[in-house]
Amino acid sequence: MTPHRTQPPPPPQAFSPEERAAMRRALALARRGLGRTSPNPVVGAVILDRGGREAGHGWHQQAGGAHAEIHALRAAGPRAAGGTAVVTLEPCSRQGRTGPCTRALLQAGIRHVVYAVADPTLAGEGAERLREAGLDVRAGLLAERAAEDNHAWLTAALHHRxxxxxxxxxxxDxxxxxxxxxSRWITGPPARRDTHLLRTRVDAVAVGSATVLADDPRLTARDPAGRTRRRQPVRIVFDRRLRTPPTCRLATDTAAPTWIVTTHAPPRRAPRTAPGACELITTEAGPGFLPAALTELHRRGIRSLLVEGGATLxxxxxxxxxxxxxxxxxxxxxxxxxxxxxxxxxxxxxxxxAPGFRVVGARRIGEDVRVVLEPQPKESP
Incomplete structure (x- = not known):
């Protein structure tokens, strides 16, 4: 179950029509960063001047670059003084590859901050620092929509996988x-194109070794014309017994990095891959293989994983x-x-x-139907 479903809703707070419109704008801006910001979240920000008019906007464009608030403050310039920052995620308060956004907001003279979703890595520290400095800070505006855009990052932040x-x-059937x-092709071309779009929005795409043996997939993200896109997810094979053939496409092409996740059990052979084409990752054997593998992938910067097969995995x-x-x-x-x-x-x-699921969305894609579901938590006895 995704983490934003488990967090209690914030208490009702008053938001002006201008703040609501600004948050909708910030959410649209944040989505421009999908597939580009990992391991960071996608964030959008809008600065309103004292009169509630938009003075500047921005979004987090890439990991290591300026945060959304910084772009928006630069665009607003002196009009930010006395104004309101409307942000899709709680402003950060810690020094990373960039400076803390809370400090930038204070230096710009912002008096009000409205954000949609709390940052679970901060434990409320960002909002608290702003309040201690005398700012009016309110949370929860369009929180559900903001959490959906960052559902992968929020899960990774809470569960460290x-x-x-x-x-x-x-x-x-x-x-x-x-x-x-x-097995090719069960679904039609529109559904397959939709899968390639999913690949552009995740850090990694994974299959089991049986799928590699049966289908020899490429696992690359391609555009509707079949051309390989510039940005590619990492390709991952969960392969406890090191069955990945050294001649498969994942092991011989350089379209994207390929990681083979296996166990600490001594392998009878290692895959002879093209130089630099595959990286071997070992983790614990037994029933803890998958949890340990996901923890290791998180350590290596993978925040979102799309698993495409097979049945055993x-x-x-x-x-x-x-x-x-x-x-x-x-x-x-x-x-x-x-x-x-x-x-x-x-x-x-x-x-x-039987595991239960709740339907998040459903729509027709060509002749096929796509249903998006999330695990339904079991009720306590």
């Missing part, structure tokens, strides 16, 4: 391949409660009982123990 999106593309093993992630979001493409066809299931190894003895 990447936000995991599991993508499934199945027939109506939940099959991902026919009896003869063929999907089942293991679901069994370990490591799936934060499920994107399911359903094609209007049937493959029957002999087709390969989308999920394997998930032990569900009774309906009462």
């Amino acid at each position: 990447p936000h995991v999106t599991l993508k499934l593309a199945t027939t109506l 939940g099959r991902i391949a026919a009896r003869d093993g063929t 999907a089942g293991a992630l679901l069994a370990d409660h490591l799936v934060d979001r499920l994107v399911w493409y359903s094609a209007p066809r049937l493959l029957g009982a002999d087709g390969a299931p989308a999920v394997r190894g998930l032990d569900v003895p009774t309906c009462a123990q």
